[in-house]
Amino acid sequence: MIRFVVKRLWNGALTLAALVTLTFFVMRLAPGGPFSKNRKLSPEVIANIEATYHLDEPLWMQFGRFVWGLLRLDLGPSTRFRDYSVGDIIASGLPYSLTIGFWAVIVATTVGIALGVAGALRRNGFTDYAAGTIGVIGIAIPIFVIGPVMQAVFALKLSWVPVGGWNDGWRSLILPVIVLSLPNIAYISRLTRTSMIETMRENYVRTARAKGIGEWRTIWRHTLKGTLLPVIAYLGPATAAIITGSILIETIFALPGIGRHFVDAALNRDYPLVMGITLLYGGLLILFNIATDLVRAWLDPRLRHDG
Amino acid sequence: MKGTGLSNWLASAAMALALAVASPALATDGVLDRGIGSEWSSLDPHVNFDAAAGWIQSDAYEGLVNFDGEGKVIPGAAESWEVSEDGKTYTFRLREGLKWSNGDPLVAQQFVDGILRTLNPETASEKGYYFYSVIQIKGAEALANGETTDPATLGVTAPDDRTVVVEMETPAPHILDIMGSFQVAPLHGPSYAEAGSAVFIDPAKVVGNGAYVIKEVVPQSHVLLEANPNYWDAANVSIKQVKYHVTEDVVTELKRFQAGEIDITYDIPVNQIDQLKADMPDEVIIGPSTEVTYYTFNLTKPELQNIDVRRALSLAIDRELLQEKIVKGGAIPSYSYAGGFDPTYQGPTIPEASMTQADRNAKAQELMAAAGFGPDNPLKLNIVTTVAEDRIRLAQGISLMWKQTLGVEASVESLERKAWLDSFYAGTWDVFADNLVGDFAGAETFLAYMRPSADAGYNWDKPEFDAQMDVAASKADRAERNVELAKAEQILLDDVLFAPIAIEPFRRLVSKKVKGYAVSVAGYNNSQFLSLE
Numbered sequence: 001m002i003r004f005v006v007k008r009l010w011n012g013a014l015t016l017a018a019l020v021t022l023t024f025f026v027m028r029l030a031p032g033g034p035f036s037k038n039r040k041l042s043p044e045v046i047a048n049i050e051a052t053y054h055l056d057e058p059l060w061m062q063f064g065r066f067v068w069g070l071l072r073l074d075l076g077p078s079t080r081f082r083d084y085s086v087g088d089i090i091a092s093g094l095p096y097s098l099t100i101g102f103w104a105v106i107v108a109t110t111v112g113i114a115l116g117v118a119g120a121l122r123r124n125g126f127t128d129y130a131a132g133t134i135g136v137i138g139i140a141i142p143i144f145v146i147g148p149v150m151q152a153v154f155a156l157k158l159s160w161v162p163v164g165g166w167n168d169g170w171r172s173l174i175l176p177v178i179v180l181s182l183p184n185i186a187y188i189s190r191l192t193r194t195s196m197i198e199t200m201r202e203n204y205v206r207t208a209r210a211k212g213i214g215e216w217r218t219i220w221r222h223t224l225k226g227t228l229l230p231v232i233a234y235l236g237p238a239t240a241a242i243i244t245g246s247i248l249i250e251t252i253f254a255l256p257g258i259g260r261h262f263v264d265a266a267l268n269r270d271y272p273l274v275m276g277i278t279l280l281y282g283g284l285l286i287l288f289n290i291a292t293d294l295v296r297a298w299l300d301p302r303l304r305h306d307g
Numbered sequence: 308m309k310g311t312g313l314s315n316w317l318a319s320a321a322m323a324l325a326l327a328v329a330s331p332a333l334a335t336d337g338v339l340d341r342g343i344g345s346e347w348s349s350l351d352p353h354v355n356f357d358a359a360a361g362w363i364q365s366d367a368y369e370g371l372v373n374f375d376g377e378g379k380v381i382p383g384a385a386e387s388w389e390v391s392e393d394g395k396t397y398t399f400r401l402r403e404g405l406k407w408s409n410g411d412p413l414v415a416q417q418f419v420d421g422i423l424r425t426l427n428p429e430t431a432s433e434k435g436y437y438f439y440s441v442i443q444i445k446g447a448e449a450l451a452n453g454e455t456t457d458p459a460t461l462g463v464t465a466p467d468d469r470t471v472v473v474e475m476e477t478p479a480p481h482i483l484d485i486m487g488s489f490q491v492a493p494l495h496g497p498s499y500a501e502a503g504s505a506v507f508i509d510p511a512k513v514v515g516n517g518a519y520v521i522k523e524v525v526p527q528s529h530v531l532l533e534a535n536p537n538y539w540d541a542a543n544v545s546i547k548q549v550k551y552h553v554t555e556d557v558v559t560e561l562k563r564f565q566a567g568e569i570d571i572t573y574d575i576p577v578n579q580i581d582q583l584k585a586d587m588p589d590e591v592i593i594g595p596s597t598e599v600t601y602y603t604f605n606l607t608k609p610e611l612q613n614i615d616v617r618r619a620l621s622l623a624i625d626r627e628l629l630q631e632k633i634v635k636g637g638a639i640p641s642y643s644y645a646g647g648f649d650p651t652y653q654g655p656t657i658p659e660a661s662m663t664q665a666d667r668n669a670k671a672q673e674l675m676a677a678a679g680f681g682p683d684n685p686l687k688l689n690i691v692t693t694v695a696e697d698r699i700r701l702a703q704g705i706s707l708m709w710k711q712t713l714g715v716e717a718s719v720e721s722l723e724r725k726a727w728l729d730s731f732y733a734g735t736w737d738v739f740a741d742n743l744v745g746d747f748a749g750a751e752t753f754l755a756y757m758r759p760s761a762d763a764g765y766n767w768d769k770p771e772f773d774a775q776m777d778v779a780a781s782k783a784d785r786a787e788r789n790v791e792l793a794k795a796e797q798i799l800l801d802d803v804l805f806a807p808i809a810i811e812p813f814r815r816l817v818s819k820k821v822k823g824y825a826v827s828v829a830g831y832n833n834s835q836f837l838s839l840e
Contacts, residue, residue: 031733032725035433044452045428045435052431082349083508084526092526151562163562165552166528251556254563256527260555264345269725 001297008293012286019282020070020275024063027266027274034079034269053079066275075279076272080265086276090258094280096166097250097257101243103177105235108184108242113231115185116192117219120200120227131189138186147179147252164254176253180246184238191231199226225299232299236292240285339546339821339834342554342563342573346527351507352492353425354432358744358830359573361489363551366519366532366834368492371399371418371471372483376836378748378827380483384413384493384516384539385471394478394783399486401469406537407495408513408520415465417493422463424494426450437490441746441755443476478783484747487831488517518544518835527553532834545838564816570839571821571832575814577636577697583816590816593637594826595648597745598811599753600638602690602705604804605737606766610686614803615674620738621657621806622671623712624705625664630809633704636697638809645750645796647810648828652750652789655797657807668712675713688717692740693727701808702740732764741805748828750792751779757799765804772798 035049050056054065069076075086084092115131122128154175155163166172199205200223208222247259258277265273347360352368355361365374373383385399405413426435426447439448445462449455462474473482485491495506495514502512513521518540519532532549534541552569554560557576561583563569575583575591584591604611604620611617626640641647646654659667680686688709692702702719709715717738722730731739745752758776760769772795779791800807817824820840824832 030726031722031729032727033729042436042439042448042452045433048428048453049431049433052429080348081346081526082354083351083504089526148558148562151559155566156562159566163566163568164559165563165568166525167568252559254528254552254554254556254559256525256553260527267723267725 004297005290005294008290012290015286016279016282020279021063023278024066024271024275025059027269027271028059030266030269032269034271053077066272070279075276078265078270078273080268080270080273086272089261089273090276090280093256093258093261096255097259098243100173100176100180100249100255100257101239103173104180104184104242105239107177108181108188108238109231109235111181112185112188113192113228115189116231117196117224117227119189119193120196121219123197128193131193135186135190138182138184139190143179143183143246143248144252146182147175147249150175150179151252164252166255172253172255176249176255179252180242180249184242187234187238188231191234192227195230196223196227199223202226229296229300232292232295236288237285240281240288244281244284337546337839338548338550339571339837339839340550340552340569341571341834342560342569343551344553344573345555346553347530347551349507350521350524350530351504352488353421353430353434353494355489356433361830362832363521363530363532364492365488365517365831366549367513367515367517367521368488369517369538370488370491371401371486374487374827374829374831374833376823376827376832377825378829378831383487384418385486388483390783394480395475397473397475397482399471399473401471402539403469405516405539408515408535408537409495409498410537411495411497411514412468413493413516414468415471416468417495418471418491419458419461419463419465420494420496421492422447423450423458423461425490426461427456428453434490437485437746441485441752442479442482445474445476477780479780480783480785480788481747481749481751484749484829492516518833519549522548529553540835544835546834549834561816564818567818570818571824572816575816577634580635580637580814587816589819592815592817592824592826593812595639595810595828596813596830597648597748597752597828598742599641599644599647599745600701600740600742600808600811601644601805602808603739603741603765604806605734605739606804607734608737610680611737613678616678616680616686617803617806619671619674619678619713620709620715621803622659622667622674623708623715624806624808625668625708626808627664629701629704629708634697634701637812637814639812641807641809643796644799644805644807645753645792649749651785652792654750654789654793655800657800657803671712675715680714682714686713686715688715688737689720690717690738690740691720691722691727691730691736694721694723698740705808734764734766742811750789750796754779754792754795754799767802767804769798769802 033055034053035046047056054062066076077085078089081089115134119128119131151163154160161171161174162168205218205222208218244258247263249255250257250259261273262277265277341362343359343362347355347363348357349355349360350363352364355364369383371383371385372380375381384401384405386402388397388399390397401415407413422438424430425432426438428451435447435451438444439451446460447462450461464472466472493516498506498512498514502509505512506514508524510522510524515521515535518535518538520535521530522533523531530551534544534547538544554563554569554573557574560569560572560574561576561579564572580591604617606612630638630640639647642656642660643654646652659670690702690706692698699719699721706717706719709717730736743753743756754776757765758773760767760772775791775795775798779788779795782788782791813830821837822840823837
């Protein structure tokens with residue numbers, strides 16, 4: 001087991017290294033720089049600003065500087081947000097993204113699994129159709145449609161929650177969490193339903209039933225465990241994506257999370273910030289994938305020896 | 308990598324949630340909520356170069372002059388000023404008993420220090436050019452370029468605690484336009500020496516001299532300001548709290564306005580202007596800003612070296628139709644480059660401005676035919692513009708007009724902003740959808756931008772223009788100077804280096820409960836001059 005973890009971590013580190021190296025050089029191919037402005041600055045002033053941010057050095061040297069900074073956990077200064085270092089920006093935005101993401105994952109898994117189980121148990125019944133409908137809506141209607149509609153109804157019309165911003169404590173969280181969890185509820189409930197139906201046909205479940213174990217006890221002790229395997233496989237990368245902040249959610253609901261920074265940083269050629277967020281996203285994705293594999297191995301002994 | 312473990316992650320999520328739940332909703336009463344679009348790039352007054360962040364700055368700091376509700380120059384930290392006979396020396400007299408927000412006395416040398424910090428290469432500020440280019444303060448350029456570090460070489464001095472003297476190489480009557488806090492915020496030396504740049508950002512350490520003090524800074528969310536009791540005019544500051552919200556998405560901003568979360572927006576969604584004008588006519592405020600749009604012709608392209616072709620292209624653009632029916636963003640059609648929003652400047656327009664569009668089109672067709680272009684031999688061009696929706700629509704509209712009137716085949720290439728800027732100097736365009744934001748609400752800022760005419764990018768070498776700008780620069784009297792500037796603009800327009808298109812608007816929704824909000828071309832609407840009903 002430990003060997004498995006170490007091996008996965010090592011592979012993850014290699015992947016991450018390849019990702020940041022590639023990102024570092026590819027982003028420099030885009031035309032324009034962080035200080036391109038349509039104000040003609042004197043060459044001395046431009047040279048001076050570039051020197052401050054080491055943009056005048058050859059690319060390999062800048063890369064070396066980046067790696068050296070990384071080893072000391074210093075991601076450098078942001079060129080777009082001059083008051084902050086990349087570390088500051090991530091530290092300031094991440095808690096917001098984490099909070100929304102955390103609740104969205106909780107809501108998505110509980111509601112999604114509940115709907116899926118209900119659908120599987122009462123196949124083609126009302127619950128199943130209701131869950132199916134929610135599933136189709138959640139997957140088919142994009143966030144940028146559902147978000148504004150919900151704002152119009154619950155914030156503008158009913159005034160239950162604010163339209164956006166993070167100024168009203170938990171009330172600011174409600175809409176973003178719902179909107180962010182909807183597509184995941186949909187996906188998880190479909191996965192759960194299919195998987196549950198399959199699992200219920202498995203011999204060990206039939207055996208349990210044959211032994212006269214009660215309906216709920218069978219579900220709880222035998223069926224659910226097998227059912228959840230594909231859900232957990234989905235949850236790993238999905239969680240990484242959700243908690244690192246959704247640019248759409250953060251834009252629509254004017255939230256101060258980290259997601260918006262990614263696009264903003266790329267558009268503004270904020271090289272250090274792009275690197276910082278790439279590292280964060282890549283790292284989280286890899287870690288959650290490893291975590292997923294561990295949980296699945298724990299749930300399903302067959303996977304433990306694949307290493 | 309921080310927070311690698313699940314437990315760490317849960318811990319920070321829980322902590323953040325606790326924070327969110329614990330912080331009580333701020334009372335909306337008495338707070339002015341303003342949208343600023345994207346996040347401020349810096350709250351450091353000597354570094355920040357964004358107009359929207361400049362609003363925060365104008366509330367938190369006061370320059371030698373200030374701008375009233377309509378953006379007119381009024382006394383600020385300086386109660387009065389005198390101009391020398393030759394117009395090159397301005398002597399500002401500070402008010403008596405000025406204080407910083409922490410109660411320390413504010414002295415004249417601190418204004419000098421602010422300018423020195425802006426010019427200091429170590430600050431890496433892009434704003435030094437205000438002092439060596441927009442106006443030419445003695446010694447400013449040498450300091451900015453790092454040729455010297457001796458502060459005594461700067462032509463800004465403080466002979467006593469209440470006097471700031473600015474000496475310039477050439478007269479510049481527009482000096483007052485750049486003596487506000489955006490350019491000349493003073494520097495509180497002791498706190499800066501102790502805390503460094505944190506003194507501008509960290510509410511616990513901030514020391515300012517404006518009508519408000521920064522109380523809370525949440526990146527990507529908001530900046531909260533509170534009235535500064537040590538401000539000299541604190542008694543007349545009606546609104547006690549101002550919150551500047553990051554409102555990156557214009558549609559969300561509109562909804563937040565409708566829900567009462569925002570009192571003054573940063574912008575209005577272009578496609579909803581008509582509807583909003585009908586629904587809430589008193590709350591839609593659209594006026595000219597100091598941003599002009601013009602289509603620049605590439606003088607290195609052989610076909611465009613023929614001035615008649617350039618003129619035909621300019622004439623075939625129906626500027627009114629473009630703004631009214633195609634772009635619909637509230638921009639003001641323009642037939643000149645530098646005029647239009649400065650009432651003191653009577654500048655020239657393109658000679659055909661008084662003709663009807665039908666006549667202009669006819670003339671354009673004649674010129675085009677004479678230049679040898681026709682249905683069998685169409686002129687092919689590419690227009691390079693930014694990806695902003697209204698800019699693309701503008702380019703497509705112009706392309707269509709050229710096609711219909713002149714048979715020109717113009718393709719539209721839209722690039723994101725940084726790539727667009729880069730392409731200008733690379734010259735990879737035939738027609739460049741150009742725009743420029745002026746440094747102040749005057750014609751000179753735009754004309755000075757074209758100088759020296761041989762500068763990279765435009766490939767326009769016109770000694771007459773440079774000479775005429777020198778003549779203008781020698782005039783200390785604003786009216787006389789404007790006459791000379793108008794002659795320079797005439798030279799520029801005569802060469803049809805570009806086709807003027809429009810003066811861009813500012814668009815805001817201002818809640819009825821906000822009183823005192825007026826159209827300010829310069830873009831200053833300090834919160835201290837507003838009140839809430």
